[in-house]
Amino acid sequence: MNNEKILISFPDGSQKFFPKESTLEDMAQFISPSLKKKSVVGKVNGKVFDMKRPIDSDCEIELLPLNSPxxxxxxxxxxxxxxxxxxxxxxxxxxxxxxxxxxxxxxxxxxxxxxxxxxxxxxxxxxxxxxxxxxxxxxxxxxxxxxxxxxxxxxxxxxxxxxxxxxxxxxxxxxxxxxxxxxxxxxxxxxxxxxxxxxxxxxxxxxxxxxxxxxxxxxxxxxxxxxxxxxxxxxxxxxxKKRDHRRLGKQLDLFMFSDEAPGMPFYLANGQIIRNELETFLRNLQDSFNYREVKTPLMMNQRLWEKSGHWNHYKDNMYFSEVDHQHFALKPMNCPGHMLIFKDKLRSYRDLPIRMAEFGQVHRHEFSGSLNGLLRVRSFCQDDAHIFVAPTQIEEEITSVLRLIDDVYRTFGFHYEVELSTRPEKSMGAISLWNQAEGALKEVLKKLGYDFRINEGDGAFYGPKIDIHIKDALNRSHQCATVQLDFQMPEKFDLEYINEQNEKVRPVVIHRAVFGSIDRFLGILIEHFGGAFPTWLAPVQVKVLPVSNDAHKGYTEEVTNRLKQEGIRVEHDDREEKLGYKIREAQMNKIPFILVLGDKEVREGNVNVRSYGEKKTREMTLEAFILSIKHSIENKEIRDTEYS
RNA sequence: GCUUCCAUAGCUCAGUGGUAGAGCACUUCCAUGGUAAGGAAGGGGUCGCCGGUUCAAAUCCGGCUGGAAGCUCCA
The missing domain is CATH 3.30.980.10 (Threonyl-trna Synthetase; Chain A, domain 2)
Incomplete structure (x- = not known):
């Protein structure tokens, strides 16, 4: 020990000299024994230090308790x-x-x-x-x-x-x-x-x-x-665990799996309703953004995949089939098919951008150990689109894609984070092209004011990408939407259009998906909503229950038919069971609305409405109920109960 | 694919070498008029599949298939 002193500053601004080589423990002890007891670690000039590590120069210190971060x-x-x-x-x-x-x-x-x-x-x-x-x-x-x-x-x-x-x-x-x-x-x-x-x-x-x-x-x-x-x-x-989509999928009869097709979901009637709703929703929205929907074959000649470069990068994950001495592959992506459509006729700059969308079923042979319910499967439906643009249109088009994505996610109440992924090790094409592409994406994100993170080396092999990560109700993060810039595919397929000067030039391709995989997105939605879907997605939207089958069957049938006519997914439970039993079952199936109809309702032409998760009921006219539920469906309202 | 664990009735699970069980669901009968389970009886399993050890295997051993948690991978 020497006699040298060091000057220690405390968070409250006070200062004091301690012998050199003093420790945080010594300083805590000096202030009070209770502080020494409480403090488990400290910060020295902002760096976390052990309590017993000697300090040899002037500094600012802060003592931290066990329950500090x-x-x-x-x-x-x-x-x-x-x-x-x-x-x-x-x-x-x-x-x-x-x-x-x-x-x-x-x-x-x-x-x-x-x-x-x-x-x-x-x-x-x-x-x-x-x-x-x-x-x-x-x-x-x-x-x-x-x-x-x-x-x-x-x-x-x-x-x-x-x-x-x-x-x-x-x-x-x-x-x-x-x-x-x-x-x-x-x-x-x-x-x-x-x-x-x-x-x-x-x-x-x-x-x-x-x-x-x-x-x-x-x-x-x-x-x-x-x-x-x-x-x-x-x-x-x-x-x-209670929200686990695999458990809820079984409980709510949404989907199933079979040993006969590991990693490939079977959608049951209830689950298919939700998928169809999701597809219709996006299809309509894409219409308004001037997309045109196409459909390409599930299986194409192996040549095509060799040409696209997928063979080299991806053959271990592809499914193959040989018929008539021809080698075919199940498509792992939709892009090559879309490239063929683009090439099918001569394109003019006047046609661009061409926004080609497809709900395309793709097959990818994932490792058995990575399969996970709907979140990781071997066959899934991508809400894919390829946008063919002139280089000058890149920024505008990416902006519009990001707007579309924002529209979709807001509908589900998802907050999201944006990430830019750059050139990976195993990449195709010239580095200068990569740098140009990465620069273009950065520019758009900056202009739109997104606060984005850069993920070095995580891009696709053919181009950099913007990934969107949504946060679910349990604050877990999921990557769904992706926007990828591609200079490679047009090169590989020798894509051309005629520009203003009557010259043949190369378009740029933007790949994008919003849900990413409809299957995976459904899995995420199931967990996000805990199975209690917003009315517009719910497989059954209304359950109609008579107080007594004998006395009220006529009226419940009338109400059920009326709701059906209005396009509402409604079921009439006329089993010989107690009312309480039927209500319990409807609640366990997380059906948004239960209508209980007895003498009172028949007399007044009303319905008694009980919303999912609530004990209180409301009495209203059938017409008022129809108006209100249709409003909720049309506006894709999110019930607030699913956040509870 | 790798490591570990798991597989029993439609579902959730109990059953540690000696003749397969529970709850829910299902079927039938009885009861049944107001917001989360009315009662009784009954049917239902080649204990994932194949092989081995043993007088005897749901149970022990090996392989296969499928699943789970991670690792790896994810255009």
Missing amino acids: EGIEVMRHTATHILAQAVKRLFGKVNLGIGPIIESGFYYDVDTDQNITKGDLVTIEKEMNRIVAENLPIQREVVSQDEAEKIFSKDPLKLELLRKIPAEEEVTIYKQGEFIDLCRGPHLPSTHLVKAFALTNVSGAYWQGNSDNKMLQRIYGVAFSSKKELDQYFYLLEEA
Whole structure:
């Protein structure tokens, strides 16, 4: 210890000298013992520091409690060390990979001969709790590369990580009890501050995310600053499970799957109604944006795919068939078909832009392990369109596409984020063209005032793209719409139009989809609305129930027929069952409106209306009900109950 | 495709080597007039498929198919 002093500034503006090499813990202690007790980590000039890390120069500090965002992150990080320590204690010979924090928790990748199963998680958790109870102080140490290599000489994965650390960077290790880990930190001062955690899952994960590498066992956990938040987490998980589109799809008879066609959905009558509504909605909107709808074959000669470049980039994911010694492929995309339509006749600049839309069924052979209900399938319907434009029309046309997308998403109440994806490694065409295309997209987004994120290297192989991510009712993000610029396809297919100077020139193609996949979009809608669809989408919009079949059958039939005439999807439940039974069933089927008709309604020519999710009923004339429900359907009103 | 787990009645699930169970749904009968389940009886399963171990397999082992959570991939 020397006598040098450093000047420390606190958040309230006050300042004080401390001996050099003082720690945040010392400073907290100075202010008050209770602050020291509460603080688990701190910020030094905005950077998160361990409580016990010596400070050697003047700075601004801020002390943070466990329930601060930084505190929680550091706590999760410490939790993952405790996990690794527990696994080492229990399984002996274990090599550690990486153990980062993720949303709500953490994981650690471990390499061990022993197979860790979900059942082992309980045992590991117990050991973790023991380590927490042991209240092990956590110590940070700066070491040299050489020292570190000695420490981790028996840890091949750690050595690999260590050798990737640039020479100018400090190498730090963290110790708690017998456990040492290579780690950037920071960490909590002691293991007992990890309060509320649970291990959730175990799965395989490739070392360094590369499928050529060894597969490690990844143990997942969640951790929060209080037991209450942990409980809340599991509660929300339960809620999400209740909304799972696979479960609701079964419960509401929307769709099914069969072993005879893995990854390919069968739509039941109820689900097909919703799909048709979605299609009709977009078809009408596209009409107003001057699109023309086409239909191309499901299967085309393999030659076409070789020509388009899909063969090279995508053949492993395509389905093939051989008939009459000819090789055919099921289309994985609609674009080549649309290119053929464009080429079918001579085009003039006066024809542009040509907006060619198709609800096209595509087949893609996805890995069996990635299939997931309607969200990830092997056959789906794209609301695809290809817009052929002159280069000068790009900006205007993209602007109009983004307007269309906005119209659609607003209808469902989706907020969305915009992302620009640039040239991937496996790309086609000249880099200068790519740069030009990326520049054009950026320009439009800026002009429209979108706050967009750039996703380097995530573009399609033929061009950069704008992806739209929607946020659902549980605040989960889904990529749906995409707008892609393509200079390659026109080149490959030698597309031309005649310009003002009577010269043959190349058009540019804009690919775009709004729902993306109707199947996937339906899956997202099911979860977003929890199965309680807005009236315009609901498979059954009104259920008509007589108080007594004997006395009110005539009137319920009359009302049902009247609603049918008005184009409303209505069902009449005249089974010999109690009224309460029928109401329960209608509610469980999440039908927007129940009409109960008895003596009173017959006498007054009224209907008694109960909306989904509500206990209260309203009495009104049949005509008033028709007017109101038709208004709701025409305006595609969103019921507010689905956000509750 | 890879790792781990799972597959029992239409659905949700119980059943750890000795003759297949529950609730809901379904069928029949009885009852039945006002906003979330009226009562009784009955039918229904080659325990995903194929093979092995065993006197005996839903149960143990192997393969296949399908599913789940991740990883990888996603034009």
